[in-house]
Amino acid sequence: MADVDYVEVNMANRVKVREQEAKVRAKNFDEVCFGYNEEEAALEASRCLHCKNPKCVEGCPVGLHIPDFIEHIKNKEYDKAIETIHLSSSLPAICGRVCPQETQCESKCILGIKGEPVSIGKLERFTADYAREHNLTEKIDIKKNGKKVAIVGSGPAGLSCATDLAKLGYDVTIFEALHATGGVLTYGIPEFRLPKEKVVKPEVENVKKLGVKIETNVIIGKTITIEELMNEQGFEAVFIASGAGLPMFMKIPGENSNGIFSANEFLTRANLMKGYRDDYDTPIKVGKKVIVVGGGNVAMDAARTALRLGAETHIVYRRSEKELPARAEEVHHAKEEGVIFDVLCNPIEIIADDKDNVIAVKVINMELGEPDENGRRKPVEIKGSEHNIECDMVIMALGTTPNPMLPKNTKGLETNNKGCIVHDDETTATSLKGVFVGGDAAIGAATVILAMGAGKKAAIGIDNYLKNK
Amino acid sequence: MFKIIKKRVLGDKLVLFDIEAEKITKSCLPGQFIIVKLDEQGERIPLTICDYDGVKGILTIVVQEIGASTKKINMLNEGDFFQDVVGPLGNPSDLVEITDDELKNKNIVFIGGGVGVAPIYPQVKYLSNKGIKCDVILGARTKDMLILEDEFKKLNCNVYSCTDDESYGLKGPVTNVLKMLIEDKKIKYNHCVAIGPAIMMKFVCLMTKEYNIPTIVSMNTIMVDGTGMCGACRLMVGGELKFACIDGPEFDGHKINFDEVMKRQAQYKDEEGRALLKLIEGDTHHGGCGLCGG
Numbered sequence: 172m173a174d175v176d177y178v179e180v181n182m183a184n185r186v187k188v189r190e191q192e193a194k195v196r197a198k199n200f201d202e203v204c205f206g207y208n209e210e211e212a213a214l215e216a217s218r219c220l221h222c223k224n225p226k227c228v229e230g231c232p233v234g235l236h237i238p239d240f241i242e243h244i245k246n247k248e249y250d251k252a253i254e255t256i257h258l259s260s261s262l263p264a265i266c267g268r269v270c271p272q273e274t275q276c277e278s279k280c281i282l283g284i285k286g287e288p289v290s291i292g293k294l295e296r297f298t299a300d301y302a303r304e305h306n307l308t309e310k311i312d313i314k315k316n317g318k319k320v321a322i323v324g325s326g327p328a329g330l331s332c333a334t335d336l337a338k339l340g341y342d343v344t345i346f347e348a349l350h351a352t353g354g355v356l357t358y359g360i361p362e363f364r365l366p367k368e369k370v371v372k373p374e375v376e377n378v379k380k381l382g383v384k385i386e387t388n389v390i391i392g393k394t395i396t397i398e399e400l401m402n403e404q405g406f407e408a409v410f411i412a413s414g415a416g417l418p419m420f421m422k423i424p425g426e427n428s429n430g431i432f433s434a435n436e437f438l439t440r441a442n443l444m445k446g447y448r449d450d451y452d453t454p455i456k457v458g459k460k461v462i463v464v465g466g467g468n469v470a471m472d473a474a475r476t477a478l479r480l481g482a483e484t485h486i487v488y489r490r491s492e493k494e495l496p497a498r499a500e501e502v503h504h505a506k507e508e509g510v511i512f513d514v515l516c517n518p519i520e521i522i523a524d525d526k527d528n529v530i531a532v533k534v535i536n537m538e539l540g541e542p543d544e545n546g547r548r549k550p551v552e553i554k555g556s557e558h559n560i561e562c563d564m565v566i567m568a569l570g571t572t573p574n575p576m577l578p579k580n581t582k583g584l585e586t587n588n589k590g591c592i593v594h595d596d597e598t599t600a601t602s603l604k605g606v607f608v609g610g611d612a613a614i615g616a617a618t619v620i621l622a623m624g625a626g627k628k629a630a631i632g633i634d635n636y637l638k639n640k
Numbered sequence: 641m642f643k644i645i646k647k648r649v650l651g652d653k654l655v656l657f658d659i660e661a662e663k664i665t666k667s668c669l670p671g672q673f674i675i676v677k678l679d680e681q682g683e684r685i686p687l688t689i690c691d692y693d694g695v696k697g698i699l700t701i702v703v704q705e706i707g708a709s710t711k712k713i714n715m716l717n718e719g720d721f722f723q724d725v726v727g728p729l730g731n732p733s734d735l736v737e738i739t740d741d742e743l744k745n746k747n748i749v750f751i752g753g754g755v756g757v758a759p760i761y762p763q764v765k766y767l768s769n770k771g772i773k774c775d776v777i778l779g780a781r782t783k784d785m786l787i788l789e790d791e792f793k794k795l796n797c798n799v800y801s802c803t804d805d806e807s808y809g810l811k812g813p814v815t816n817v818l819k820m821l822i823e824d825k826k827i828k829y830n831h832c833v834a835i836g837p838a839i840m841m842k843f844v845c846l847m848t849k850e851y852n853i854p855t856i857v858s859m860n861t862i863m864v865d866g867t868g869m870c871g872a873c874r875l876m877v878g879g880e881l882k883f884a885c886i887d888g889p890e891f892d893g894h895k896i897n898f899d900e901v902m903k904r905q906a907q908y909k910d911e912e913g914r915a916l917l918k919l920i921e922g923d924t925h926h927g928g929c930g931l932c933g934g
Contacts, residue, residue, distance in 0.1 A: 348867050350677055350724040388726040394663050418871040420881060427900055429907045436870035452683045452709050454911035527903040574868045576886055
């Protein structure tokens with residue numbers, strides 16, 4: 172069966188993935204992880220027990236047939252491996268890189284009970300990369316049904332919904348507000364985690380190959396309204412996947428001083444506008460000492476970007492390290508690269524000089540109190556522990572609130588008290604007939620894979636709606 | 641790609657472009673803005689809309705050269721292209737949201753300073769087309785920088801032009817003219833729209849507050865995406881945090897902290913200066929910008 176019989180398979184430990192050395196990568200934007208080669212992938216694949224009742228599949232928001240594609244890797248049947256993946260996922264090279272596998276598929280792996288779970292993410296990535304490098308394109312026969320569907324936003328939710336609908340025969344057009352496609356994959360996640368030319372663009376091209384059209388520079392609700400799309404342009408359904416929204420700030424004194432940025436702004440300048448490159452025109456500021464406030468994946472991305480641009484970088488987080496919401500791998504990588512973690516510490520004021528440039532952050536130490544409604548222990552201020560951390564730049568990575576632009580300009584589209592678009596959990600239908608929603612626009616900031624899952628769900632909802640219309 | 645149909649140099653470092661942008665011209669209204677991006681490497685630059693023709697699909701913008709990116713744009717010629725033009729962004733002016741009857745009860749003075757004269761134009765034109773007459777003060781530092789005076793004179797409005805250096809028209813700044821109209825001509829305005837440099841808007845607002853004239857200003861803050869995502873354009877309005885791109889760009893001028901706005905606008909001055917120097921000096925650029933150790 173497998174070609175790897177001559178090597179003893181280590182059931183307790185996964186095959187280590189090769190990475191750029193921390194000291195080297197802390198100074199460049201090249202991808203951190205090199206991924207598996209064929210031998211490594213085959214060896215890791217042979218660790219999979221191919222469970223009859225695979226728990227890993229239950230842990231995957233898009234229900235990827237994990238043991239099946241891994242079996243194909245073991246047998247070096249890469250065309251079949253990618254075919255299997257494509258049944259459930261349209262963006263495997265991306266998911267293999269940015270999914271929080273440790274809390275999803277890999278957390279359910281039986282091997283994880285005694286040792287390390289199968290490295291499912293790295294195997295998915297290997298398959299997708301191999302398929303791209305060897306031009307293993309998807310062969311599918313699409314029977315067009317002539318029905319037009321519009322998708323708002325070309326991020327993960329939009330792309331996955333577009334893929335599924337195109338395969339079902341729909342005539343899909345994605346409208347993107349920015350000048351580049353990919354949504355958060357392009358403006359948010361940094362190059363060193365998700366290469367744009369090598370990975371994101373080809374994945375978007377794959378979606379286009381299914382006949383999906385993408386129009387950039389079109390803001391639905393502004394350039395064209397949903398009403399116009401449906402009444403004048405013949406779209407029979409619309410899927411809103413407009414993504415997360417406005418960056419949150421702490422509302423503490425001095426926060427509008429110069430040198431205080433949202434993570435969104437900092438990352439957009441770096442990733443979308445390539446501000447760190449000499450040949451691009453958009454400026455980006457980087458201090459000598461940068462404080463990033465927050466503990467999620469976006470905070471890690473911002474910190475590691477600032478570090479690569481030469482700053483001494485600190486993460487300031489109000490809970491303890493155990494509660495960091497970021498993926499374990501990102502925290503680990505950030506530490507290896509030299510990001511300093513100041514945990515149990517919360518900013519209460521920004522201190523600026525007479526020109527209004529930030530010179531320090533006044534923080535207060537915290538301790539963990541009683542668990543809150545989500546079971547996370549609530550951070551409580553320790554009185555009298557205020558002190559200043561000097562810095563010349565602060566990045567706020569506190570999450571986002573929904574963007575009001577589209578609901579405001581769409582009559583009849585209801586939002587809840589948090590500003591998220593109200594929808595049916597099963598069908599993803601909104602209060603407007605024929606209009607569906609998914610991803611961050613529906614549930615607030617989440618992950619790429621949850622957005623993809625929502626896109627798939629919406630595709631089913633839209634298909635059912637249009638079939639019965 | 642968005643083609644430049646017409647280019648006209650209006651004054652010193654001030655260029656007008658007519659661009660083919662059909663979709664935007666069909667949906668835009670006075671007070672809104674667009675974002676242009678010259679090429680792959682270009683910056684996203686927010687510009688207020690100066691005029692639009694929904695029938696021909698032509699959008700008019702005025703670009704003032706203030707840094708490397710705007711210098712590059714102003715070197716474009718008829719037949720050239722912008723890689724990206726997106727909009728309309730921001731909210732339309734309050735004036736287009738109210739009824740004609742309400743408009744007729746308003747005695748409006750528009751004040752445009754420098755390139756801020758351009759976004760005044762579509763608002764005055766909108767009123768003019770409805771037969772509503774207003775007063776317009778056009779200000780500039782020098783005669784070479786005073787723009788669109790002839791275009792305004794073709795509309796149904798009284799035009800008062802002024803320059804700070806007294807090289808043309810009345811003696812500036814615009815607040816001098818405003819004071820003259822209120823004090824000497826005894827005109828009772830009940831609405832003011834001021835668009836221009838933050839320092840101009842600040843002093844106009846100080847004056848109109850004295851005379852109790854509600855004043856709307858348009859904030860040209862730093863922006864990246866222009867759709868609410870980055871927060872670069874944030875400003876305090878009456879003690880509340882607002883984003884110029886989605887809450888504005890027009891706000892109640894009496895509620896704006898202009899000193900904070902001006903400090904924030906200067907945030908990228910060093911980087912902009914370096915980029916401009918690099919562009920002007922071309923291959924001969926070797927330092928002097930304080931960054932590369934030259």
